[in-house]
Amino acid sequence: MRLPIRAVTPETESAEIIGWVHEVRDLGGLSFFLIRDRTGIIQVTIPKKKVPAEILEVARSVSRESVVRVQGRVKAIDKAPGGREIVPEHLEIISTAESPLPLDVAEKVPAEMDTRLDSRFLDARKPRVRSIFTIRSAVTSSATAFLASRGCVNIATPKIVAAATEGGTELFPIAYFEKEAFMNQSPQLYKQMMMAAGFEGVFEIGPIFRAEEHNTVRHLNEATSLDVEVSFADHNDVMELLEDLIVHVYESAAKNCSDALEELGVDLKVPAKPFPRIPYAEAIEIANRTIEEKLTFGDDLSPAAERAIGDTVGQHYFIVDWPTDIRPYYAMPYPDRPEFCKAFDLMHPRMELSSGAQRVHDHDLLVERIRAKGLSPESFEFYLKTFRYGMPPHAGWGLGIERLVMTMLDLGNIREAVLFPRDRHRLTP
Amino acid sequence: MRLPIRAVTPETESAEIIGWVHEVRDLGGLSFFLIRDRTGIIQVTIPKKKVPAEILEVARSVSRESVVRVQGRVKAIDKAPGGREIVPEHLEIISTAESPLPLDVAEKVPAEMDTRLDSRFLDARKPRVRSIFTIRSAVTSSATAFLASRGCVNIATPKIVAAATEGGTELFPIAYFEKEAFMNQSPQLYKQMMMAAGFEGVFEIGPIFRAEEHNTVRHLNEATSLDVEVSFADHNDVMELLEDLIVHVYESAAKNCSDALEELGVDLKVPAKPFPRIPYAEAIEIANRTIEEKLTFGDDLSPAAERAIGDTVGQHYFIVDWPTDIRPYYAMPYPDRPEFCKAFDLMHPRMELSSGAQRVHDHDLLVERIRAKGLSPESFEFYLKTFRYGMPPHAGWGLGIERLVMTMLDLGNIREAVLFPRDRHRLTP
Numbered sequence: 001m002r003l004p005i006r007a008v009t010p011e012t013e014s015a016e017i018i019g020w021v022h023e024v025r026d027l028g029g030l031s032f033f034l035i036r037d038r039t040g041i042i043q044v045t046i047p048k049k050k051v052p053a054e055i056l057e058v059a060r061s062v063s064r065e066s067v068v069r070v071q072g073r074v075k076a077i078d079k080a081p082g083g084r085e086i087v088p089e090h091l092e093i094i095s096t097a098e099s100p101l102p103l104d105v106a107e108k109v110p111a112e113m114d115t116r117l118d119s120r121f122l123d124a125r126k127p128r129v130r131s132i133f134t135i136r137s138a139v140t141s142s143a144t145a146f147l148a149s150r151g152c153v154n155i156a157t158p159k160i161v162a163a164a165t166e167g168g169t170e171l172f173p174i175a176y177f178e179k180e181a182f183m184n185q186s187p188q189l190y191k192q193m194m195m196a197a198g199f200e201g202v203f204e205i206g207p208i209f210r211a212e213e214h215n216t217v218r219h220l221n222e223a224t225s226l227d228v229e230v231s232f233a234d235h236n237d238v239m240e241l242l243e244d245l246i247v248h249v250y251e252s253a254a255k256n257c258s259d260a261l262e263e264l265g266v267d268l269k270v271p272a273k274p275f276p277r278i279p280y281a282e283a284i285e286i287a288n289r290t291i292e293e294k295l296t297f298g299d300d301l302s303p304a305a306e307r308a309i310g311d312t313v314g315q316h317y318f319i320v321d322w323p324t325d326i327r328p329y330y331a332m333p334y335p336d337r338p339e340f341c342k343a344f345d346l347m348h349p350r351m352e353l354s355s356g357a358q359r360v361h362d363h364d365l366l367v368e369r370i371r372a373k374g375l376s377p378e379s380f381e382f383y384l385k386t387f388r389y390g391m392p393p394h395a396g397w398g399l400g401i402e403r404l405v406m407t408m409l410d411l412g413n414i415r416e417a418v419l420f421p422r423d424r425h426r427l428t429p
Numbered sequence: 430m431r432l433p434i435r436a437v438t439p440e441t442e443s444a445e446i447i448g449w450v451h452e453v454r455d456l457g458g459l460s461f462f463l464i465r466d467r468t469g470i471i472q473v474t475i476p477k478k479k480v481p482a483e484i485l486e487v488a489r490s491v492s493r494e495s496v497v498r499v500q501g502r503v504k505a506i507d508k509a510p511g512g513r514e515i516v517p518e519h520l521e522i523i524s525t526a527e528s529p530l531p532l533d534v535a536e537k538v539p540a541e542m543d544t545r546l547d548s549r550f551l552d553a554r555k556p557r558v559r560s561i562f563t564i565r566s567a568v569t570s571s572a573t574a575f576l577a578s579r580g581c582v583n584i585a586t587p588k589i590v591a592a593a594t595e596g597g598t599e600l601f602p603i604a605y606f607e608k609e610a611f612m613n614q615s616p617q618l619y620k621q622m623m624m625a626a627g628f629e630g631v632f633e634i635g636p637i638f639r640a641e642e643h644n645t646v647r648h649l650n651e652a653t654s655l656d657v658e659v660s661f662a663d664h665n666d667v668m669e670l671l672e673d674l675i676v677h678v679y680e681s682a683a684k685n686c687s688d689a690l691e692e693l694g695v696d697l698k699v700p701a702k703p704f705p706r707i708p709y710a711e712a713i714e715i716a717n718r719t720i721e722e723k724l725t726f727g728d729d730l731s732p733a734a735e736r737a738i739g740d741t742v743g744q745h746y747f748i749v750d751w752p753t754d755i756r757p758y759y760a761m762p763y764p765d766r767p768e769f770c771k772a773f774d775l776m777h778p779r780m781e782l783s784s785g786a787q788r789v790h791d792h793d794l795l796v797e798r799i800r801a802k803g804l805s806p807e808s809f810e811f812y813l814k815t816f817r818y819g820m821p822p823h824a825g826w827g828l829g830i831e832r833l834v835m836t837m838l839d840l841g842n843i844r845e846a847v848l849f850p851r852d853r854h855r856l857t858p
Contacts, residue, residue: 038629119814121626124626133628155848156847361524382858392447424606429622
C-alpha cells in the first residue's frame with residue numbers, strides 16, 4: 001500500500017512510496033536518493049554492502065527524474081528532510097527518464113522563462129511551480145463555491161461567435177464550416193443577455209481570447225476570466241460582491257493552501273473591506289504628483305500611473321466615476337452628469353484586476369452609445385433585441401484569474417500563473 | 430425592500446416585488462396580472478374603482494414581459510397561485526417589452542426548437558427552461574467541489590493549439606497571428622502532460638470544439654467537457670471515481686434542486702453503485718439479440734445497438750475491454766491480450782456519456798500505437814517528449830456535461846441543455 005511521502009514520519013515502521021528521483025548522491029559506501037512526490041521529499045539511503053545485489057543494480061542505473069517505487073524500513077535521522085529516511089528492501093524503476101534533462105527540476109540552475117515553458121511538464125515538477133497551480137486551483141474552486149452560495153447560476157456561454165463584443169479589432173478569426181466566425185473576447189454580451197432571460201445572477205469561469213499584438217509580462221492572448229452579472233443591482237452592489245469574493249478567495253487560500261504558500265514564501269494578507277473608492281479625477285491627481293508624463297482628463301491610466309496610485313494607496317482599491325468616453329458603450333452614464341459613468345476598475349497596487357459597471361439597460365440609450373463609439377448597431381442586433389422585451393437594470397464585472405493569482409503570489413510574469421501560455425509568439429506546447 | 434416572489438406568503442402584510450409581466454387578464458371591474466421572477470409567480474389584482482388613477486394608467490399601458498415594480502398589501506386568496514395576491518399601492522414600469530413577442534413565454538403555444546433558440550433570452554424565462562440551467566449549474570458546481578475534495582487540481586488547458594489530439598480531422602482552423610492554429614478538440618494530451626508534471630490528479634470543466642458535419646439531437650460543435658486524469662491509477666480506479674462522481678452529482682441535484690426538478694416533473698433516481706461492467710464482446714451479443722443490422726467484432730456501437738443494450742441493462746453501466754483497433758492510440762492494450770485494451774465507456778441507457786481508459790505511458794509503445802493509427806509521431810513531439818522523462822502510469826476520462834444533464838432530465842434534444850448551442854447551421858445568437 002503506497003503512502004504519500006508526507007505521510008511517512010520518523011515513527012513509521014515501513015513504507016512503500018512512488019515518486020520521481022529528485023537527486024542522486026554517491027558517497028562511496030553509501031548512495032542517497034531524494035524521492036519526490038506531490039506531497040513532499042524523502043531520502044532513500046542505500047548502504048552498498050548491506051542491500052541485495054539487485055537493488056544495487058537498479059540504484060546504479062537509475063537516472064534523475066525517473067519514476068521509482070521504493071519499499072523499505074523507515075529510520076528516524078536528524079539530517080534528512082522530514083527527519084526520516086527509507087532503507088530499501090525493494091527498488092523498482094517504473095518509468096525511466098532520459099539524460100540529460102532539458103530542464104533542471106532541482107533548480108540548481110535557474111532557467112529562462114522560454115526554456116521553462118518549452119518543458120513546462122518538467123518545470124511544473126518544481127515544488128514552487130506546483131504550488132502556484134495548487135493555489136490557482138483553490139482560487140477557482142473557492143470562487144465557484146462562493147458565487148453559487150450567493151445564488152449565482154454557473155453558466156457556459158459560447159466561445160465561437162459571429163460578432164465581436166467591442167467592435168472588430170483584436171479578434172482571432174475561425175473558419176466555421178462555410179461561415180466566418182471569431183473566438184469570443186469576453187462573455188460580456190452573453191451574460192447581459194442572461195439578465196434579459198431573468199436569471200438575476202450568473203457567473204462563468206472560462207477562456208477568453210484576445211488577438212492583442214503586444215507581448216508583455218501582464219498580457220496573454222488566451223486567458224481565464226471570471227465573469228459575473230447581477231440584475232436589479234447597480235455598480236455599488238457588484239463592487240461589494242467583488243470585494244467579498246476577493247476576501248473570500250484570499251481567506252480560502254490562506255486556510256487551505258498553507259503548505260503551498262510556505263513553499264512560495266508568501267505571507268498572504270487578507271485585504272480589509274471596504275476597499276477605498278477613488279474617483280477617476282482624484283486618481284489622476286494622485287498619479288500626477290509623481291509621474292513624469294502627466295495625465296489629463298480623459299486619458300487612460302498608464303502603467304506608471306497605476307504604479308504611482310498603487311504606491312500611494314498601498315492596498316486593493318476601486319477607481320470609480322470614469323469618463324464615459326473612455327469606457328465601453330455598455331457602461332451606464334450618470335443621469336445627472338452623463339460625461340461620467342457608473343464604471344469601476346478593481347486595482348491591486350501593482351495593476352488592474354477587474355473592470356465592471358452598471359450597464360445601460362435602456363435600448364435607445366444603448367443604440368446611441370454604440371453609435372457614439374463609431375460602431376454599427378446592426379452588428380449587435382442579436383444583443384440589442386434582448387433590450388426590447390423587458391431588460392432589467394443590471395451590473396457586473398470581469399476578473400482576470402491569472403492577474404488575481406499573479407498579484408496574490410507576487411509573481412513577476414503572468415505566464416507563471418498559467419500552465420501553457422499563449423502569447424504573440426508562443427503556440428506550443 | 431424588494432422581496433423574492435417566493436418569499437411573499439398569505440401571512441405577509443405588505444410587499445414590494447420586481448418581476449416580469451407573465452400574464453394580463455381584464456375582467457371588467459378587475460384587472461389581474463401574473464408577475465414572475467426567478468423564484469415564482471404572484472397575482473396582482475387591481476380593483477379598478479378602488480385604486481388611484483395613476484396606477485390604472487400604468488396598468489392599462491403595460492405589455493406582457495415588461496419589467497415592473499409593484500408595492501402593495503398582500504391578501505390571502507385561495508384561487509391565486511401560492512394562495513395570495515397583491516393589491517398595488519404603487520405600480521411602475523421599469524422596462525417596457527415590445528409587442529408582439531417573438532416567443533410566447535407563458536408557453537400557451539409550443540414553439541419549434543429553432544424559434545426558441547433564436548429568442549433564447551425569452552425561451553429561458555420559462556420556468557421549465559430556467560430549471561434546466563439551474564440544475565446544470567448545480568451539476569458543474571457540485572462536480573467541482575467533489576473533484577477538489579478528492580485531491581484533484583482544477584486546471585485550465587489551452588483551447589488554441591498547434592496540433593490535433595487525434596489527427597487532422599474535425600478541427601476548426603484559426604488564424605493565430607501569422608501561424609495556423611486550431612481550436613482544441615479535447616484537453617486529452619494536456620491533462621496527460623500534467624501527469625508527467627507530477628500533479629497526480631487533475632480536472633477541467635471547459636469547452637471543446639469539434640468540426641463534425643453531422644447535425645443530430647445528441648451532438649454539438651461546441652460542448653462542455655469534464656475531464657479527469659489520475660496518476661498511479663488504472664482503468665478500474667478511474668471507473669470507480671467516475672461512478673462516485675455521477676452518484677454525487679445526482680445526490681446533490683436531488684438535494685439542492687428539488688424545486689427545479691419538480692418544475693420539470695423529474696423524479697430523479699440516484700443510480701446504484703457499482704454500475705455493471707459489461708465486456709465489449711458481451712455488449713455486442715446483447716445488442717445482436719434484438720437489432721436488425723447485426724454487429725461483428727470490431728464494429729463501433731450503432732445508436733440502435735446502444736438503445737438495445739440500454740433497454741436490457743436498464744441503468745448506468747460500463748462497457749469495458751474494447752478492441753484496441755477501435756480506440757484511440759493512447760488507450761493501453763492489455764499486456765496478455767493486446768487486441769483488447771483497458772478502455773471503457775460509461776453508458777446511460779439512452780446513450781454514451783463518457784469515454785476513458787488507462788493510458789499508454791511507455792514512450793515506445795505509444796509511438797508504435799500512433800503509427801498503427803496512421804498518424805505521424807513527429808506531429809506529437811510536444812506530447813511524446815513528456816513520456817521520455819519519467820511518465821507515471823495514469824488513467825482518466827472525459828464526460829460530456831450536456832449529455833449528463835440531458836439524460837438526468839430526460840431531455841429530447843441536447844440543445845435544451847446548452848444556453849447558446851453551436852451546430853452545423855447555428856452560430857447565433
